[in-house]
Amino acid sequence: MLSLMQLPQVLTIHQVPKVFHEDSIISGYRHPHSSATDCILSLFQLTNETLNIWTHFLPTWYFLWKLLTVVLIQSAWQDAFTWPLLVLLVSCCVYPLASSCAHTFSTMSARARHICFFFDYGALSFYSLGSAIVYHAYVFPDRWVNSWFHQYYIPIAVLNTIISTILSCYSRLGLPFLQCNHDTVKRFPECQSPKFSKGLRVVAFAYPYLFDSIPLFYRVFLCVGDGCTDNDANILHYYHICLALLTGFLFATHLPERLAPGSFDYIGHSHQLFHVCSILGTHFQVKAMEQDMVLRRSWLTLNSIPITFTNSVGPALLCVVISFTVIIIFSLPLLSAPACTDKKHKTSPKKASERL
Numbered sequence: 001m002l003s004l005m006q007l008p009q010v011l012t013i014h015q016v017p018k019v020f021h022e023d024s025i026i027s028g029y030r031h032p033h034s035s036a037t038d039c040i041l042s043l044f045q046l047t048n049e050t051l052n053i054w055t056h057f058l059p060t061w062y063f064l065w066k067l068l069t070v071v072l073i074q075s076a077w078q079d080a081f082t083w084p085l086l087v088l089l090v091s092c093c094v095y096p097l098a099s100s101c102a103h104t105f106s107t108m109s110a111r112a113r114h115i116c117f118f119f120d121y122g123a124l125s126f127y128s129l130g131s132a133i134v135y136h137a138y139v140f141p142d143r144w145v146n147s148w149f150h151q152y153y154i155p156i157a158v159l160n161t162i163i164s165t166i167l168s169c170y171s172r173l174g175l176p177f178l179q180c181n182h183d184t185v186k187r188f189p190e191c192q193s194p195k196f197s198k199g200l201r202v203v204a205f206a207y208p209y210l211f212d213s214i215p216l217f218y219r220v221f222l223c224v225g226d227g228c229t230d231n232d233a234n235i236l237h238y239y240h241i242c243l244a245l246l247t248g249f250l251f252a253t254h255l256p257e258r259l260a261p262g263s264f265d266y267i268g269h270s271h272q273l274f275h276v277c278s279i280l281g282t283h284f285q286v287k288a289m290e291q292d293m294v295l296r297r298s299w300l301t302l303n304s305i306p307i308t309f310t311n312s313v314g315p316a317l318l319c320v321v322i323s324f325t326v327i328i329i330f331s332l333p334l335l336s337a338p339a340c341t342d343k344k345h346k347t348s349p350k351k352a353s354e355r356l
């Protein structure tokens, strides 16, 4: 059936513009002006993006199922104590979905690629805020509950999330309107200094994660004596932390393909492993949260800051609105600039497969 549909031809790195290049990936590129249909068809064709798409698309449904379980079976909206978990689960659905959509449609054009990944970065920042909201509610060790740090933790996490979205978008394109214009393809920080761009993006994602994890790291690695909250959830926290560190390592190093460029183009390159580790890490994170919720509920209800709209759903909605605004601001110059870079490669509105 699929063979009858004439799947688009895949290209090598030399046949696509630099903005589409992936470090140490030589082949398996889709046409840089694929139609939306070609992009969707590519889900069923082996390209260097196919597993990137599926490794986040399938887990989206898993987390959606978890979210519906909590909402429908546990009637979570009536119980404020579970709202932080709901926020985390929503963010766990949003970030893999945004990522799989970004990987699917990123080859429609250079500008589509940037806009797709702006949304991907915004969704990752939202997930980091979702993590902060659950940590604030369920993870802080007993001795830190109600401390100064506990009270100001969420406002700082919101600020970090906004900075993270801005930094990660900046790492692709520079400042909107000031540094990107019709010459946009020559002005990408990503093309001019890819190492700086990559480093900036690693910092943009790592520093909110590290800040959000301060209470968790303290609880599981440093705290000794009373008030350390040493319970059965800790082992799940360890699994999550190990996988999160591995995720960051894969993203930053581009291993294993950097050791053998071209050998992992379709299966086994770092971005696929990065997706798998991030999803497994998120799975253990959710499990750990569920454990902490059950084990600590009575103590936290008596001793901790009450969970309300302003320290759970409110900051999440605020983050969505601000991140969306940031993404629009970064996308506007791409949408309003003349399509010179796109036109260079666009020959006709036919399907990419036919053009090739």
Ligand SMILES: [Zn+2]
Pocket (backbone or CB within 6 Å): 052, 099, 103, 271, 275
């Ligand atoms: Zn990805």
